[in-house]
Amino acid sequence: MTPLRQQLLDCMQVRHFSIRTQQVYVRWVYDLAKHTHRSPDTLQDSELKKYLWSLTLERQLSSSTCAQAFHALNFFYGQVLGRTFTEKLLPPMKRQQKIPELLSPQEVTRILAACNNMKYRTLLSVCYGCGLRISEVTHLKVRDIDSAQAVIHVHLAKGSKDRRIPLSATLLQVLRVYWHRFRPFNYLFSRHYGDSALNISSPQKVYYKAKAEAGILKQGGIHALRHAFATHQLMAGMPLPELQYILGHKDIRTTLRYTHWLPHYHAVDGVKFDLLKQLEQTL
Numbered sequence: 001m002t003p004l005r006q007q008l009l010d011c012m013q014v015r016h017f018s019i020r021t022q023q024v025y026v027r028w029v030y031d032l033a034k035h036t037h038r039s040p041d042t043l044q045d046s047e048l049k050k051y052l053w054s055l056t057l058e059r060q061l062s063s064s065t066c067a068q069a070f071h072a073l074n075f076f077y078g079q080v081l082g083r084t085f086t087e088k089l090l091p092p093m094k095r096q097q098k099i100p101e102l103l104s105p106q107e108v109t110r111i112l113a114a115c116n117n118m119k120y121r122t123l124l125s126v127c128y129g130c131g132l133r134i135s136e137v138t139h140l141k142v143r144d145i146d147s148a149q150a151v152i153h154v155h156l157a158k159g160s161k162d163r164r165i166p167l168s169a170t171l172l173q174v175l176r177v178y179w180h181r182f183r184p185f186n187y188l189f190s191r192h193y194g195d196s197a198l199n200i201s202s203p204q205k206v207y208y209k210a211k212a213e214a215g216i217l218k219q220g221g222i223h224a225l226r227h228a229f230a231t232h233q234l235m236a237g238m239p240l241p242e243l244q245y246i247l248g249h250k251d252i253r254t255t256l257r258y259t260h261w262l263p264h265y266h267a268v269d270g271v272k273f274d275l276l277k278q279l280e281q282t283l
Helices: 003-013 019-036 046-059 063-080 105-114 119-130 134-138 169-182 201-213 223-235 241-246 252-261 274-281
Strands: 151-154 163-166
Touching: 003 019, 003 063, 003 252, 019 046, 019 063, 046 063, 105 119, 105 201, 105 223, 119 134, 119 169, 119 223, 134 201, 201 241, 223 241, 223 252, 241 252
Parallel strands: none
Antiparallel strands: 151 163
């Protein structure tokens, strides 16, 4: 490991950045070095600007991805190298407000049914049944499942916040069957060799394969299951503040985006919807 990389990791860890953020920031600094064939600490502002502009002009990356690269490099140069920029590296960018394609309950059923691997089918069921981010699911541990209280404890998720997610009776039974079959000891979904957290790329690949085999052409990766969970709960009348907490959103305006699919949304207090149970009835 190079001294610069270690310095970057130290700066992020002392600020309690999430593992995912650390990985992303390190990846962008590495990409910069690979693109320029130079050590990042030798680059001039004009060279950084040229690299950042190339992300849009040459690679045609989205505005959110370009902003992610900028924030990573801005942190690296500002906090690790103590540099200030003499020129503006990026112009103001208009964020894309693209609404992803929504999966219907029937389509979620078909995706789960098309996944023949019990381990990954259970993982996909947790993604949908609790509305978790894939990084949250892959870092779940066996002790995070509280069957007595019927909740999943998500530790230090995005924004370094813990939260307790209601666990439906149907999903709890799915997890019990899974545990009796695989007997995971530490991580609920570990790698094939060793007891370390599953890499998020593996369930992504499984999701795309199951979606293709189910004959679903809608765009989007495994995060679509989280979108589906949120929207289907709103359809069933879940209050927005409750959904905000379950999803781990800091700002309720983020949760409000899901009402784009529901122009006539009206919350009904106290409604809880067992999504997987409803899907089971259609299988």
